[in-house]
Amino acid sequence: MLKHGISVKSTMLAALGATMVVAQGCPDYTTFSEMPQGNSSAGTLKLPYMRPAPICRTFNSSAVEKVIQDITSRMKDPDIARLFENTFPNTLDTTIKYFNATENLAFIITGDITAQWLRDTANQLAVYRPLLASDNNLATLVKAVINNEARYVAQYPYCGAFQPPPESGLSPTHNDWADGVAVNPPVDPNIVFECKYEIDSLCGFIKLSRGYYEATGDASILNDNWKSAIDQIFRVISEQSQGSFDQNFNFVSYYSWTGGNGALSPAVNNNGNGEPKAYTGLVGTHHRPSDDLSVFAFLTPANAMLSVELTHLADMLDKTGQSKNVSAMARRYSATIEKAIWDTTVVDDIFAYEINGYGGRYVMDDANVPSLLSLPYLGFLEKDHPAYLATRKLLLSRGNPYYSAGKTFGGIGGPHIDAWNPWPMSQISAIFGTDDDDEILQSLYTIANNTNGLGLIHESQNIYSSYSYTRPWFAWANSYFAEMILDLAQRKPHLIFKTNTPYNASNASVPVV
Ligand SMILES: *[C@@H]1O[C@H](CO)[C@@H](O)[C@H](O)[C@H]1NC(C)=O
Ligand SMILES: *[C@@H]1O[C@H](CO)[C@@H](O)[C@H](O)[C@H]1NC(C)=O
Ligand SMILES: *[C@@H]1O[C@H](CO)[C@@H](O)[C@H](O)[C@H]1NC(C)=O
Ligand SMILES: *[C@@H]1O[C@H](CO)[C@@H](O)[C@H](O)[C@H]1NC(C)=O
Ligand SMILES: *[C@@H]1O[C@H](CO)[C@@H](O)[C@H](O)[C@H]1NC(C)=O
Ligand SMILES: *[C@@H]1O[C@H](CO)[C@@H](O)[C@H](O)[C@H]1NC(C)=O
Ligand SMILES: *[C@@H]1O[C@H](CO)[C@@H](O)[C@H](O)[C@H]1NC(C)=O
Secondary structure, eight states: OOBTTBOHHHHHHHHHTOOOOOOTTOOOHHHHTTSOOSOBOSSTTOOBOOOOOGGGOSOOOHHHHHHHHHHHHHBSOHHHHHHHHHHTTHHHHHOEEEEETTTTEEEEOOBSSSOEEHHHHHHHHHTTGGGTTTOHHHHHHHHHHHHHHHHHHHHOTTOOEEOOOGGGOOOOOOOGGGTTOEEESOOOTTTEEEOOOOHHHHHHHHHHHHHHHHHHOOGGGOSHHHHHHHHHHHHHHHHHTSOSBOTTOOBOOSOEEEOOTTOSSOOOHHHHTOSOOOOOSSOOOSBOTTSSBOSSSEEHHHHHHHHHHHHHHHHHHHHTTOOHHHHHHHHHHHHHHHHHHHHHTEETTEEOSEEOSSSOEEOOOOSSSSOSTTHHHHTSSOTTOHHHHHHHHHHTSTTSTTEEEOSSOEEEOOTTSOTTSOOHHHHHHHHHTOOOHHHHHHHHHHHHTTSTTSSSOOSEEOSSOTTOEEOSOBHHHHHHHHHHHHHHHHHOHHHHBSSSOOOOGGGTTSOOO
């Protein structure tokens, strides 16, 4: 499936004959992003300006423009400045397919596929969090995304990717990859794009909600839709923390998913239930954040994210005076999961990526967040924790089966593409996870040098050919890169700025006195 400059997901989209909803005369951004567009940066990499023309942008924010101006004018390297200028607004420029503030609904696509992923949106929008307090329209957009997702989660808590809300008048997209898949409980393809169960999708919904609340203090998101969604999330947590077998060795199944018999998706062991798991206190998942099948059900980094997000959820519920039983339950699960991570996934300071509760451990990492490399970014532990340092060292070496490196590019990939196509996203996670200046610069330039001259962040990059990559339009990866730059702007200004003065994007709209 890997072709020069052709994305797996966009290949799939083309095969579906799907069309993007774009303003008249505006190019499809998948095609647009495959070729250099505007003038080049003044740096050695000569990266092109890749923002769509103003009339083609799907959302405008003067706060975003202000931050672009502030950051790029401070930067010492015009190439990094250009990357920030292209990536920071990418989600707003290209992916807001529907937004109606009156209806409190917004539909945001992942990029080159017309579907809304819970995980992707949480990460696509996280980068704008510092601006929510000062840009009301942007805050209203995020609120509308949360409300739309609350509806999805309340109805289909086991699914992760969805179709446009009916109010939008946008047509659902047919997903070839869901053809021939048997999923239980069954789903309506006019609402659900793909029903892979990934616990981190639900964490994404919580992260987006509490991030919005923390930034704005607006508790109006906690409406009936949202409360139903939270109830469903706890149902899933309870169901998926149980062992597979009951006393009579019945396989207790709350969710199953399997392909086979000519379907594009593979058959899954045990009638679509996957490998058996024994109780540990962790919450099981069926697919990974990459949308690939899990080998073992207990995915350590997803549980780390869950533990962190449940505590934030409880804090928000307490601050807003919501029912105490839900916040108490959130804190209880958060503590149980955290303890189980330390008790059952770590051996000699090395975290396993997945375990099954029977002693089975898979030591590896996959590029997508939540990953083990991103544990500090997720807020689970500090960058200098001995178990993180030891695990990180192993993950960025041949000790990790999905690490690889060539002459110009290297990092962590995963079976989603293959071991020879690591993801720039893994280098971003590596930067969030260290205070070492040399390591940060090494990762930053490994990313910058490998955009295929296109000035955007791609899904994966081949280690043997600098012209082979996947997904020219991957909004989450663009947002994650920009979020990392905003982090460096505060934490390590001297590495990217002409001066050593930190820059806080939250202060962007505060007038300088
Ligand atoms: C680069 O392109 C932008 C947008 O098209 C334009 O506004 C700007 O003047 C150009 N800059 C140079 C140096 O050509
Ligand atoms: C964004 O602003 C441009 C003008 O600068 C306008 O043409 C475009 O329609 C605006 N986009 C939206 C979604 O409002
Ligand atoms: C938003 O939705 C309301 C209620 O359905 C409708 O009356 C209004 O025209 C919509 N606004 C836009 C800009 O589409
Ligand atoms: C929490 O309490 C409310 C009523 O006070 C009830 O409706 C809700 O189902 C309870 N939720 C849980 C998770 O126990
Ligand atoms: C990036 O490219 C520049 C210029 O070709 C080179 O000097 C530098 O070593 C490269 N950095 C990395 C980390 O690959
Ligand atoms: C941002 O503003 C706050 C006060 O509003 C101040 O404490 C903080 O130092 C500022 N941060 C930066 C990086 O300018
Ligand atoms: C950035 O500014 C905001 C708002 O003034 C403040 O709450 C936050 O703590 C600041 N962050 C840092 C790292 O200084």
